[in-house]
Amino acid sequence: MKVKKHGAQAIDAAQVRTTGLQATAAPANSPELSSMARMSLPKWLMTILAVVAIFVADTTTYYEVAVSVFYAATLLAIEAHLNPRGLWACTAGGLVLILVSFALTAHGDLHAGLVNLIISLCTIVATAYLITKMRAARLAAQQAQSQLIRMTRIQSMEALTVSIAHEINQPLAAIVTSANAGQRWLTQNPPNVTKAHETLERIAADAQRASTIIARIRGLTRGDAPHQAAFDINTALQEILALSKAELDLQDITVSLQLEEALPAAYADKVQVQQVAANLLLNAIDALRCVPPTRRHLQIESSLVGGSFVQISFTDTADGIAPSIKDHLFDAFWTTKKDGIGVGLSLSRTIIDANGGRLWLDEDHHGTGACFRFLVPIAPIAPVA
Numbered sequence: 001m002k003v004k005k006h007g008a009q010a011i012d013a014a015q016v017r018t019t020g021l022q023a024t025a026a027p028a029n030s031p032e033l034s035s036m037a038r039m040s041l042p043k044w045l046m047t048i049l050a051v052v053a054i055f056v057a058d059t060t061t062y063y064e065v066a067v068s069v070f071y072a073a074t075l076l077a078i079e080a081h082l083n084p085r086g087l088w089a090c091t092a093g094g095l096v097l098i099l100v101s102f103a104l105t106a107h108g109d110l111h112a113g114l115v116n117l118i119i120s121l122c123t124i125v126a127t128a129y130l131i132t133k134m135r136a137a138r139l140a141a142q143q144a145q146s147q148l149i150r151m152t153r154i155q156s157m158e159a160l161t162v163s164i165a166h167e168i169n170q171p172l173a174a175i176v177t178s179a180n181a182g183q184r185w186l187t188q189n190p191p192n193v194t195k196a197h198e199t200l201e202r203i204a205a206d207a208q209r210a211s212t213i214i215a216r217i218r219g220l221t222r223g224d225a226p227h228q229a230a231f232d233i234n235t236a237l238q239e240i241l242a243l244s245k246a247e248l249d250l251q252d253i254t255v256s257l258q259l260e261e262a263l264p265a266a267y268a269d270k271v272q273v274q275q276v277a278a279n280l281l282l283n284a285i286d287a288l289r290c291v292p293p294t295r296r297h298l299q300i301e302s303s304l305v306g307g308s309f310v311q312i313s314f315t316d317t318a319d320g321i322a323p324s325i326k327d328h329l330f331d332a333f334w335t336t337k338k339d340g341i342g343v344g345l346s347l348s349r350t351i352i353d354a355n356g357g358r359l360w361l362d363e364d365h366h367g368t369g370a371c372f373r374f375l376v377p378i379a380p381i382a383p384v385a
Contacts, residue, residue, distance in 0.1 A: 182203070228268055265378065
């Protein structure tokens, strides 16, 4: 790996959009129809008084006045407090009251009264039928919602598994590389115990890093707040670059570092920010494999933006990103790589958003390759006592 270091360069301020990590799954509200809330005594009394009033009015008025249809309104008012048997019992009671009232009515046109009688009977039966259908539809909707929640949880577990598999790939590869190097040091004559010990320390560090990544991804999927703390962003970038040194050397990629000196400390989850940087670095390596070795250059920059954010940029000299692909770059499980799984950029954006920053593709970049930038906030200044 050929690394070139340059002085600081001024970078224009970018507009910052901060979003929160949201948990979208909510528990369903699914009361069973058989265990509906009991109606209070005052409401029962009001319902009985309404039924009595309807009965008296229907009995004392003329046949032509169809007061009895209001029984359907009382049925609708109390249906939430009735189980299926109670619903049809109240319906039958309403039918009886309509017939008794018709028999006791002594005024008006009997023919018109018969028509109103049939209409009233049909109305209350139709109301009870529609309430039954409405309950069945409500129950089906609740069951569908419960099924959807179960499917969401399953998909969340799938996403968690894929994300962990994607993110721990690099530390596991580093562990394998260090183990192979350790074997070579030990097979020398005489064995180089000092170098072997150093490789064991690297293996332990990479294993701890993999464990930390798994814990942070689990927390991210649960909506936990990131473990934010102040850290040196330039040092964090150089640590990630050191982990990828073997791959950069193998691909003959020249890395140009333009890290602004005396940057204020970043305030974010260091492990998560390093995950994002590692993803962008690996994406750049994959893109540069497709161009001749003489064109394989990667530029990594850090700078202060707007006095409140540190900006990190990864710019490669590959063939760039096709316009048709740009709209899907940050979609989960969408990838153009043959062996890709399509969670790297999606997860990276989620991580940066959760840490109060922003990740985007700089479409105004002048060059053949792609330029990804992300912002993380700087650490707050402690008040002077």
